[in-house]
Amino acid sequence: MDLEFIMNIFPTLLKTLPLTIYIVVVTAILGFLLAVIVTAIRLKKIPVISQLMDLYTSFMRSTPGLIHIFVVYYGLPVLFRAIGIDINFISRVTFSITALVLYNGAFVSEILRPSYLAVPSQQHEAATSVGMTNWQKHIRVIFPQVLPIALPSLGNALIDLLKDTSLLFLIGLVDIMGQADIIIANTLGVYQLEVYVTIALIYWGCSILLEQVIRFLEKKTGKYLR
Amino acid sequence: MINLKGIEKTFDGNKVLKGINLEIKSGEVVALIGPSGTGKTTLLRTINFLEKADKGSITIDELTIDNEQVSEKDMILMRRQTAMVFQNYNLFRNKTILENVMEGLIVVQKKSKEEAEKIARQEIERVGLLDKVEQYPIELSGGQQQRIGIARAMALHPKVMLLDEPTSSLDPERSLEVLKVLQKVAKTGMTMVIATHEMDFAKYVSNHVVFMENGHIVEEGSPEKIFTDPSQERTKQFVQELENPFT
Numbered sequence: 001m002d003l004e005f006i007m008n009i010f011p012t013l014l015k016t017l018p019l020t021i022y023i024v025v026v027t028a029i030l031g032f033l034l035a036v037i038v039t040a041i042r043l044k045k046i047p048v049i050s051q052l053m054d055l056y057t058s059f060m061r062s063t064p065g066l067i068h069i070f071v072v073y074y075g076l077p078v079l080f081r082a083i084g085i086d087i088n089f090i091s092r093v094t095f096s097i098t099a100l101v102l103y104n105g106a107f108v109s110e111i112l113r114p115s116y117l118a119v120p121s122q123q124h125e126a127a128t129s130v131g132m133t134n135w136q137k138h139i140r141v142i143f144p145q146v147l148p149i150a151l152p153s154l155g156n157a158l159i160d161l162l163k164d165t166s167l168l169f170l171i172g173l174v175d176i177m178g179q180a181d182i183i184i185a186n187t188l189g190v191y192q193l194e195v196y197v198t199i200a201l202i203y204w205g206c207s208i209l210l211e212q213v214i215r216f217l218e219k220k221t222g223k224y225l226r
Numbered sequence: 227m228i229n230l231k232g233i234e235k236t237f238d239g240n241k242v243l244k245g246i247n248l249e250i251k252s253g254e255v256v257a258l259i260g261p262s263g264t265g266k267t268t269l270l271r272t273i274n275f276l277e278k279a280d281k282g283s284i285t286i287d288e289l290t291i292d293n294e295q296v297s298e299k300d301m302i303l304m305r306r307q308t309a310m311v312f313q314n315y316n317l318f319r320n321k322t323i324l325e326n327v328m329e330g331l332i333v334v335q336k337k338s339k340e341e342a343e344k345i346a347r348q349e350i351e352r353v354g355l356l357d358k359v360e361q362y363p364i365e366l367s368g369g370q371q372q373r374i375g376i377a378r379a380m381a382l383h384p385k386v387m388l389l390d391e392p393t394s395s396l397d398p399e400r401s402l403e404v405l406k407v408l409q410k411v412a413k414t415g416m417t418m419v420i421a422t423h424e425m426d427f428a429k430y431v432s433n434h435v436v437f438m439e440n441g442h443i444v445e446e447g448s449p450e451k452i453f454t455d456p457s458q459e460r461t462k463q464f465v466q467e468l469e470n471p472f473t
């Protein structure tokens with residue numbers, strides 16, 4: 001192991017970190033919104049759409065993330081060209097986020113649904129009985145109780161998402177992994193081990209940070225469980 | 227005044243309420259008694275519209291709702307005239323004691339935070355738990371939680387308070403502490419309907435007893451009448467069994 005080499009490439013790799021963080025944050029937010037919509041449809045058992053959503057989550061959860069990235073990156077342009085729209089102007093980042101949102105949304109929906117169902121029906125009745133509307137009940141009583149139940153799993157999904165971004169270099173995105181790939185190629189593979197160890201450390205550091213954020217939120221939203 | 231006319235309710239082919247007619251005057255404390263599975267809980271829930279009756283009408287003061295053509299909006303309107311106290315308390319787990327009592331005042335009745343807190347503190351004081359306002363339900367004993375359940379209902383100033391066996395999940399000591407609170411509430415003139423197996427409560431706190439069996443009201447009247455001189459043979463049997471369970 002060449003420690004000096006590691007010191008040298010560290011800043012170069014870190015420079016790509018904002019891109020990874022950007023993709024993770026945007027995907028996490030959009031994926032969560034998608035999951036909320038999918039979960040609501042499935043819980044309301046809206047005919048046809050509900051079954052379609054079951055199909056969607058089942059498919060996404062049972063197939064490798066890499067395939068979704070390829071399908072979106074290579075497939076969408078073909079699909080759009082077929083209906084006469086050119087989407088070649090769309091950036092790799094956008095394609096990446098699209099693929100990951102679809103993937104992450106399915107997983108998060110599978111977390112939100114059981115978490116929602118874990119809130120006892122008596123909590124619904126208590127809110128209804130004081131005269132709250134359906135919306136008030138959910139905002140004031142139910143969702144605040146879903147969150148602490150879901151958070152530990154949401155934390156895992158977030159870390160999975162971070163790790164999944166390392167697949168994006170395969171469609172040519174220069175994130176941490178992409179940059180690592182470039183460095184390895186430029187040094188003819190001599191420093192392969194050093195590069196991989198370095199980025200592993202970077203991913204690890206990011207995961208620890210995310211874990212801390214989730215822990216903090218768990219404490220904050222679950223204080224009534226003490 | 228509450229008026230129920232021809233209330234019917236069926237759960238998957240099982241007719242639980244078979245045409246209930248009942249008038250409750252303002253300030254009355256009604257004890258709803260009867261064997262298990264008779265439909266007492268279901269009746270309370272239809273008055274609160276947690277359950278929608280299939281047939282019949284419900285009147286609370288000037289507002290009459292026909293169950294066969296009631297909208298979601300009407301149901302919310304009716305719920306806001308009533309308040310429910312549950313067997314298992316059902317406090318909002320994610321809210322402190324004070325927030326539990328304030329919640330309906332702020333969200334439903336749109337009162338200011340200051341006003342809501344003032345009312346909430348009064349009601350929590352009435353049930354003797356002012357020292358617990360900052361705690362969460364999980365930190366309170368069952369009896370204390372139920373007293374807060376009563377305070378939450380009282381704070382809403384409902385036209386009628388519906389209580390479903392409020393003491394049946396409690397040991398005798400805690401049960402007594404809740405019954406004492408209910409006695410106090412009754413003295414404020416609050417109209418109450420209580421499904422109960424507590425005969426002492428029915429005898430000494432209520433001023434109207436309704437004996438239900440098998441989805442029907444068999445007999446109703448003053449506690450003296452029902453407990454000492456019922457006109458129906460079935461009522462006599464039920465009351466006797468309650469007083470001497472082993473004979």
Ligand SMILES: Nc1ncnc2c1ncn2[C@@H]1O[C@H](COP(=O)(O)OP(=O)(O)OP(=O)(O)O)[C@@H](O)[C@H]1O
Nearest residue numbers: 237238242260261262263264265266267268269421
């Ligand atoms: N949601 C429901 N779905 C199906 N059946 C129900 C439902 N709620 C109540 N029932 C049935 O209705 C009947 C009356 O129940 P209810 O709880 O009203 O009786 P109760 O008089 O309150 O009895 P207890 O004294 O044991 O509390 C029972 O046979 C019960 O199984």
Ligand SMILES: [Mg+2]
Nearest residue numbers: 266267268421
């Ligand atoms: Mg009952």
